[in-house]
Amino acid sequence: MRDPVFSTRMTALLGIRHPILCGGLQWLADANYVAAVVNAGAMGFITCMSFPGEPERFRQEIRRCRMLTQGKPFGVSVSIGRRPDIVEILTPMLDVIVQEQVRIVETSGNNPAWLLPRLKDAGCIVIHKVPAVRYALSAERLGVDAVTVISGEAGGHTGQYMNSQIVQGPLAADAVRIPLALGGGMGDGRHLVTALAMGADAMLLGSRMVVAEEIWAHRAYKDHIARMDESFTRVIMSTFGKQHRVLDNATARQVADLEAAGVSDFDAYRPLAQGALVRQAYLDGDHSQGLIDMGPAGVFAREIQPVETIIDQLIDTAAAAMRSLNDRMRPVACQVSP
Ligand SMILES: Cc1cc2nc3c(=O)[nH]c(=O)nc-3n(C[C@H](O)[C@H](O)[C@H](O)COP(=O)(O)O)c2cc1C
Structure with a gap:
């Protein structure tokens, strides 16, 4: 695992080494994967909707992750969705999150207002993931601790505006006051530098990670x-x-x-x-069937590797990009005019 290179409000808030979040992956983000992400110095989220109607299986997965991470903080992801029975479906999952004292929760998919008080009363750090800056501002007003703003490149549900990362990133950083992650289209260490340069506190990955060795898929x-x-x-x-x-x-x-x-x-x-x-x-392994979430950042997943190798490479590439930027900066630009 690499030593910390970047220190941001997100690394401080979550107590993580690197400003990298690996967002919820339905069916895939289980204890093995999330523990590997956490043990590599980033933050991962066990996706509760991988266990629809099975809160006890979700509980077992949380306990397994606790064992595998040896007390390090890890997260769970709660997709709120728009189905009419969502409150009935998610309430038992929230019970498990609170009872098992999971401290970090990614929410997504819909307004988190109805479940936020429950999570906040339990002492959770809530990071709400949204597909546009306007929703980030609403979430900030509701009292979430951090937001992730994803762009139109993202794998999965992109929201209707589908702005590019390069436009949305600085807009989000200018608008939002709480710690901010940017996701969508990111899969290389140079994207981490870009996210930080745009004013964010972390980058979020999804598609890049599905080839990790710890992902159970065929x-x-x-x-x-x-x-x-x-x-x-x-x-x-x-x-x-x-x-x-x-x-x-x-x-x-x-x-x-x-x-x-x-x-x-x-x-x-x-x-x-x-x-x-x-x-x-x-x-x-028959990938011809099903609506399989995936964004073009999957292109950065060129081989099957352990999570730790992927995260280490991201940090090495980011550090190299920083050095290259510094080398290309004219000394005069650093001087203060008289
Ligand atoms: C296979 C896959 C499954 C996903 N499942 C979920 C999910 O259940 N809940 C969620 O909030 N986001 C989900 N996402 C979105 C990711 O958490 C993340 O926001 C997105 O992948 C970031 O964009 P990127 O794919 O360009 O990295 C999924 C993404 C992928 C690729």
């Missing part, structure tokens, strides 16, 4: 991602205003065909949008 899926170029994702579901960036596979193309034909009845899409198809793709 080797054929990881090999596929490691081979791909930056043209391998597509955005679907704009018909419903729920832009979703996924791997460009047979299921995604079927959805795109329905959208191109003007079909607006969600029942036609329902069989294609089942989460069970994605889980099956991870299990058997």
Whole structure:
């Protein structure tokens, strides 16, 4: 594990070595993966919606992560979603989070107002993840501790505005006062320097991490991602205003065909949008099926490696980028005019 190179408000808030967050990954971010991320000096989040209707399995995963991290803080990710029964689904998960004294929670997907008091009363640090600066400001007003602003490049649900990182990053840093992470399209140490230069306190990774050795998905899926170029994702579901960036596979193309034909009845899409198809793709490696969250930053995942190697390389590349920037700065620029 690398020594700390960067010190930010996010490293201080979360007690982590490096300003790198590895966001929730449905089905994939389990105790093994999250513990590897934490043990490498970054922050990871066990994704509670990987255990739908099974809060006790979620509890076991939290306990396993505690054992694997030997007391270091780790996080859980709570996708709030818009389904009408979301409160009934998530309440038992929140009970587990509070009872197991998990201290760091990533929330996403919808307004966290209804669950925030419960988490804050339990002493949790809440990082709310949003796809636009305006939502970051609302979350800040609600009293979350930090925000992650993701851009249109992100794998998964991108929000409808889909601004690029290069535009949204500085806007977010100027607007938000609490600690800020930037995510979407990031997968290289140079992105960490860019995120910090834009005024953020951390970068957040998703797609880059799916080939990690500790991710349980089938080797054929990881090999596929490691081979791909930056043209391998597509955005679907704009018909419903729920832009979703996924791997460009047979299921995604079927959805795109329905959208191109003007079909607006969600029942036609329902069989294609089942989460069970994605889980099956991870299990058997048949990545042609399911709407598999993925962003172009997956292109930086060129080989299957342990999480620690990935994080170490990110830090080494970031440190090299800083040195290169310093070398290219004209000495006169540092002098104060008389
Ligand atoms: C396979 C995969 C699954 C994801 N699942 C979730 C999830 O369950 N909850 C969530 O908040 N974000 C989820 N995300 C989004 C990531 O946490 C992160 O915000 C996003 O990947 C960042 O953009 P990037 O993919 O360009 O790195 C997922 C992303 C991927 C690639």
